[in-house]
Amino acid sequence: MKGFTREPAGHAAAPEPGVPTVSPMESRAPADIAAEPGDGGVNLADLAAFDRRQRRIQHHVLLSFVLGMLFGMFGAAVGEPTASHLAAVFHPYAYLLLSVLLGGTAAGLGWAMLASLLAAVTPAVSGPAVSTFLVAGPGGEAFDWWMYDDLGLMSAIFLAGVGGYAAARTGRPGDVAAGLLCGVLLADVVARTVQDGPPFWPVPALLVAAFVTGTAAVLRRTPVAFLRAFLIAVIPPVVLAIVFSLG
Secondary structure (H helix, E strand, C coil), X not given: CCCCCCCCCCCCCCCCCCCCCCCCCCCXXXXXXXXXXXXXXXXXXXXXXXXXXXXXXHHHHHXXXXXXXXHHHHHHHHCCCCCCHHHHHHCCHHHHHHHHHHHHCCCCHHHHXXXXXXXXXXXXXXXXXXXXXXXXXXXXXXXXXXXXXXXXXXXXXXXXXXXXXXXXXXXXXXXHHHHHHHHHHHHHHHHHHHHHCCCCCCHHHHHHHHHHHHHHHHHCCCHHHHHHHHHHHXXXXXXXHHHHHHC
């Protein structure tokens, strides 16, 4: 009958115009089934970025722990602050600047606090451990003066790390935070120079001042931001020096 023509066996019907043909044995490419925006699919780029961020955080926490341990051991080995120029520079400025840098490179405020806590506590654990390895020399007498377990010093190191996080923020608030933080450290250098005299001046004092300035440059990476932070940083030590000269 007309309109009811049977197709021969094994012969596929001709495709309709405008409809793509897909073989029954052919699988669709991954690009064909990729998630479209808004369909609830997983964004692989965001997932990879999240994984990289988590790895950086893990490495940063581990680095904070390891460096804190190493700094504590080295600090105990070099001896008391008056033993040499190296010891005078190291105590306590190396611990403070380490905490500042760890806080400034942290992924967030909470991670900065954790890194600062590790930098403050681990030297108190690793420093005394040096006594089991050093029998003679500067490290052997280190613990006659070892005062790292002082709560005030640990608190200062912890706060320095939190300040480092604030000093690494973008914009003028970061410039102000970096300037004030470095200014406090430079003011301490001035006070120690007046108190200790020649043992701390000029080599140790100038080295510490150079390290503090370098730390400000690391935290404020553009020349303009560094200049603003530097101008703020010189105010506390200059004011303190004037006070000492008048007194």
